[in-house]
Amino acid sequence: MNSINIFNQDCMQMLKDLPKNSIDLVVTDPPYIVKTEGGGAGAFGYQNRKWHQEIEFMTNGFSNNVLDELCQVMKKINIYIFCSQYQLTQLINYFENKKCNWNLISWHKDNPVPSCNNKYLSDTEYIFFAREKGVKLGGTYYTKRKYYVTHINTKEKHQYKHPTVKPVSIIDNLIINSSKEQDVILDPFMGSGSTGESALKLDRKFIGIEIKPEYYQIACSRLKKFDRQI
Numbered sequence: 001m002n003s004i005n006i007f008n009q010d011c012m013q014m015l016k017d018l019p020k021n022s023i024d025l026v027v028t029d030p031p032y033i034v035k036t037e038g039g040g041a042g043a044f045g046y047q048n049r050k051w052h053q054e055i056e057f058m059t060n061g062f063s064n065n066v067l068d069e070l071c072q073v074m075k076k077i078n079i080y081i082f083c084s085q086y087q088l089t090q091l092i093n094y095f096e097n098k099k100c101n102w103n104l105i106s107w108h109k110d111n112p113v114p115s116c117n118n119k120y121l122s123d124t125e126y127i128f129f130a131r132e133k134g135v136k137l138g139g140t141y142y143t144k145r146k147y148y149v150t151h152i153n154t155k156e157k158h159q160y161k162h163p164t165v166k167p168v169s170i171i172d173n174l175i176i177n178s179s180k181e182q183d184v185i186l187d188p189f190m191g192s193g194s195t196g197e198s199a200l201k202l203d204r205k206f207i208g209i210e211i212k213p214e215y216y217q218i219a220c221s222r223l224k225k226f227d228r229q230i
């Protein structure tokens with residue numbers, strides 16, 4: 001297979017076409033369930049209607065059907081999922097039923113949007129990690145921490161014109177810990193291609209799927225430095 005295979009499609013259809021047992025690691029950032037009622041809507045707030053609509057599109061969560069499809073294509077369950085606190089019950093129940101080991105990694109932002117509506121700040125996102133028994137965790141003392149603290153990554157959001165871009169510096173560690181060179185990394189909710197950038201930089205192969213043509217094009221531009229065929 002090529003180093004990069006990216007598709008502008010609905011992952012629910014595309015995943016059915018991927019060969020079973022072909023993926024070494026999934027690192028993905030599906031639509032989050034976030035509760036914005038009465039509070040901030042992330043770094044962009046409500047300043048801009050387009051961003052607001054985009055954030056709404058990305059806050060419907062995802063169903064266990066996606067997880068079923070992902071379990072079919074992975075060689076062994078080995079998956080990182082960015083999520084909010086509202087998806088933790090779903091994920092823990094799903095992967096405990098599959099008899100997986102799991103960990104919770106957290107990403108804290110030290111400059112969150114102020115909130116004064118009887119709620120805690122929106123300063124934390126989670127990365128849920130599940131692996132089947134027998135799947136090894138590599139990496140080093142420095143790559144295996146379970147918490148990250150950064151500023152809100154406004155610069156990357158503007159650079160890649162996507163409201164929920166994730167930091168490549170965090171994804172690098174996940175990929176280093178849970179895969180080796182030439183392994184196949186899949187992101188079925190690719191967005192602007194942050195997982196792809198990390199995977200390709202680290203000499204892994206990458207499969208990405210994104211439903212929205214504009215984000216697919218952004219990922220193409222972002223990843224083409226790794227492959228002249230894009």
Ligand SMILES: C[S@@+](CC[C@H](N)C(=O)[O-])C[C@H]1O[C@@H](n2cnc3c(N)ncnc32)[C@H](O)[C@@H]1O
Pocket residue numbers: 009010011012028029030031032058162164165166188189190191192193194195209210211212215
């Ligand atoms: C949270 S964002 C991912 C952002 C990405 N991690 C980045 O750094 O740019 C989720 C992405 O999934 C896409 N998406 C939503 N439903 C999808 C589906 N059924 N198939 C493929 N992509 C989908 C959205 O368009 C959005 O770009």
